[in-house]
Amino acid sequence: MPDQTIVNAFILGIVEGLTEFIPVSSTGHILLLGHFLGFESTGKTFEVLIQLGAILAILTVYFARLWNLLITLPSSNESRRFVAGILLAFLPAAVIGALAHDFIKQVLFESPALICSTLLIGGVILLWIDRLPLTPRYTDVTEYPLSLCLKIGFCQCLAMVPGVSRSGSTIAGALLMGTDKRSAAEFSFFLAMPTMAGAFAYDLYKNRDVLTMDDAMIIGVGFVTSFIAGVFVVKGLLNFVSRHGFAPFAWWRIFAGLAGFAGLYFLG
Numbered sequence: 001m002p003d004q005t006i007v008n009a010f011i012l013g014i015v016e017g018l019t020e021f022i023p024v025s026s027t028g029h030i031l032l033l034g035h036f037l038g039f040e041s042t043g044k045t046f047e048v049l050i051q052l053g054a055i056l057a058i059l060t061v062y063f064a065r066l067w068n069l070l071i072t073l074p075s076s077n078e079s080r081r082f083v084a085g086i087l088l089a090f091l092p093a094a095v096i097g098a099l100a101h102d103f104i105k106q107v108l109f110e111s112p113a114l115i116c117s118t119l120l121i122g123g124v125i126l127l128w129i130d131r132l133p134l135t136p137r138y139t140d141v142t143e144y145p146l147s148l149c150l151k152i153g154f155c156q157c158l159a160m161v162p163g164v165s166r167s168g169s170t171i172a173g174a175l176l177m178g179t180d181k182r183s184a185a186e187f188s189f190f191l192a193m194p195t196m197a198g199a200f201a202y203d204l205y206k207n208r209d210v211l212t213m214d215d216a217m218i219i220g221v222g223f224v225t226s227f228i229a230g231v232f233v234v235k236g237l238l239n240f241v242s243r244h245g246f247a248p249f250a251w252w253r254i255f256a257g258l259a260g261f262a263g264l265y266f267l268g
Contacts, residue, residue, distance in 0.1 A: 006221055008039045013050055013222035017229025020054040020196075021189060021237055023126055023168030023249050024256065028115045031162055032260050035112045036267065042215050044109050048203040050222035051196040057230030058189055082142045089153035089170075089187075090194040096157050098202060104160050111162075116260035118163030123253030129172050130246045136180035141187045148177055149187075156191065163257075166195065171246065182242050189234065 012030045019026035030047050034040075041047065059066065072079045097104075108114065138144055144152075155173030159166035167188045174184035204211075 005039070005218060008034070008037050009046070009218045009221040010225050011037070012039065012046070013053065013225030014229045016050050016222065017054055017057065017226035017231075018233055020051065020226070020230060021058075021167055021185075021192065021233050023122075023165045023171050023246060024253050025115075025119060025122070025159070025163045025165035025168065026051075026054075027109075027159075028119055028163035028165070029256065031109060032112055032115050032119075032256075036263055041218065042210055042212070043207040044105050045203055045207045045211060045215065046219055046222055047109070048199055049219050050226045052200050053223040053226035053228075054230040055193055055196050055200070056227050057234050058193055060231055061234045062189070078142050081146070082144075085144055085146050085149035086190050086194065088146055089149040089156065089191050090198070092150070092153045093156050093160070093195055094198055097160060097199065100160060101202065101206065108160070108162055112260065112264055114161070115163035116257045116264065118161055118257075119253045119260065120257030122164055122168055123250045123257060126168060126172060126246050126253065127250035129175055130250060132175075134175060134178075136183075137178035139180045139183050141183050141190065144179070144183075144187065148174075148179075151177060152187065152191070156195065165253075166192065168249075168253075181245060182238055185238055185241050 012034060015029050015033060016026050019029050027047060034047070039046075069079050069083065073083065138148065152170050152174050156166055156170045158164050158169040167185070170188045170191060171181075171184045174187060175181065179187070
């Protein structure tokens with residue numbers, strides 16, 4: 001296995017961890033960066049499977065809260081409603097993702113120009129939403145109505161187009177439906193766990209016959225680096241969003257989309 005492949009996996013893993021939980025599209029970033037690095041993974045599995053590192057980052061940072069949720073589940077209506085809301089929000093992506101899996105991997109993942117376009121358009125939309133004079137009705141994720149959770153889940157499905165951003169679509173949808181910025185980001189954290197775990201398991205199942213030990217090594221490197229980078233992001237994101245909103249991420253998306261188009265024009 002060429003050393004450069006390991007270096008590329010290391011770089012892409014860091015990018016995954018840094019971008020998974022912010023509304024800039026981690027998949028769009030690693031697909032676009034991988035294109036320019038000349039990085040090719042078997043069945044585009046690397047880009048999906050290294051998300052497990054980001055999942056473990058959430059589990060690590062939120063362990064105490066998740067443990068409390070687990071032990072209070074039998075006795076607390078609030079805990080049961082919150083878990084039901086997360087599972088309900090996960091359901092649309094589980095169904096649509098399974099049905100559209102091959103199209104997403106074989107067509108959408110292979111379209112760098114599409115990724116640049118969605119990064120750019122998504123940045124403009126996020127900037128517009130961040131500037132709207134919205135009045136939040138929901139500020140606690142445990143009190144989100146089930147109907148709101150399901151609607152956020154449908155918003156998440158937009159992120160099956162790379163460059164849209166899973167966290168970006170869920171956060172933007174939540175804000176437009178009456179949540180505050182901090183709880184919208186936090187709900188996106190919790191929704192990420194079943195969503196990314198499901199994507200990991202399904203993609204691993206679909207590609208189980210074509211993956212090799214070399215693939216496992218590359219994925220392992222990306223997994224470790226995405227976990228480490230993800231821990232730092234999860235720890236600091238909510239406070240950052242509370243102070244600065246989502247405009248910095250919107251401007252980054254616009255920059256990344258324009259830079260991507262420039263790269264495609266000059267480098268191909």
